[in-house]
Amino acid sequence: MITLTETAALAEFCARAGEAPYVTVDTEFLRERTYYSKLCLIQLAFPGDGETDAVLVDPLVGGLDLAPLYELFRDPGVVKVFHAARQDLEIFAIEGDTIPAPLFDTQIAAMVCGFGEQVGYETLVRKIAKGQVDKSSRFTDWSRRPLSDAQKRYALADVTHLRVVYEHLAAELERSGRTPWVEEELDVLRDPATYRVEPREAWRRLKTRNPSPRSLAIARELAAFREEYAQVNNVPRTRVFKDDALLELVGSKPKDLDELGKSRLLLREARKGDIAEGILKAVAVGQAAPREDLPAPPKQKARDQINGALADLLRVLLKAKAEKAGVAQKLIASASDLDDIASGTRDGAWAHGWRGEVFGTDALRLCEGKIALACKGQDVRIVPLG
Known part of the structure; x- marks a missing residue:
């Protein structure tokens, strides 16, 4: 298990990673006692099965400059792969004024590929990579040195298994033609405003x-x-x-x-x-x-403004559409979205892009009385009206 503590060694690794199609990335940090996350460890890996293809980077070592890493993050020819990237990206956006690009988030991709809502890394490793992740070091103090071998193994597993998970999900998205769906979802993560708190x-x-x-x-x-x-x-x-x-x-x-x-x-x-x-x-x-x-009071939806019967039908429609598409319901529309639609709202994220194709168009048709829902066995079917 290689731990990089010198800028020259980090630059050499990043140069080799720059020749790969992708690099997997994860971090360990602390935030219980600070406003901003304290970056304690960075894990990196690129395709291969050698010991030097996956490393730990120790940012707590004095004199280590992360500039080579940020240069790699800006390399347009290398996909930067994360799982549940939001907090990791916030660290790099604040500390390095850099948002890695191109970007891939395996949690989002897994939701699009039918693995359920907010699917965890361990689940993907088990189902796709046929591996196991030792969770015993998850809640340790990552700021203390030296790190134990168990901590290092746990940290490296977060990027080595991720290679298999990424390749499987990327291939599945390509096969299904849903890569643009994931790209839509990544727009929020790529936006610097996401990480600024005004x-x-x-x-x-x-x-x-x-x-x-x-x-x-x-x-x-x-x-x-x-x-x-x-x-x-x-x-x-x-x-x-x-x-x-x-x-x-x-x-x-x-x-x-x-x-x-x-x-x-x-x-x-x-x-x-x-x-x-x-x-x-x-x-x-x-x-x-x-x-x-003076701020305007937030608009509250009165319960009597929501068409309860329509809201129930929309939930049935969403469930049926999500199951047919193999996509997590939450990624398509939230319970609040359904209440909005049932109270008269006719626009939202659910009505545009791939969400509109999967659910939004038929949701509006249902509201307009142009379709009905019918059941046959376990199947929910759409019946055109008029």
């Missing part, structure tokens, strides 16, 4: 109890302050204050330290110093926000 938009993740514009303005300012503080100090946002404490502050609207100190949910550290000052300022700014700057 503090002024952070409030949208909150489950607010009071949707009044003024309360939302206070929530917006508190969430923005929390996000900015967490980013600057590289601490988890929950270490600043948690969502329940934020919502309590929206309701209590403290004007000074004395009122702030009466909070039941605020951490002790947040009742003084920079955090306390930031909270009081955010509340004041939210209360003073001009009317034209």
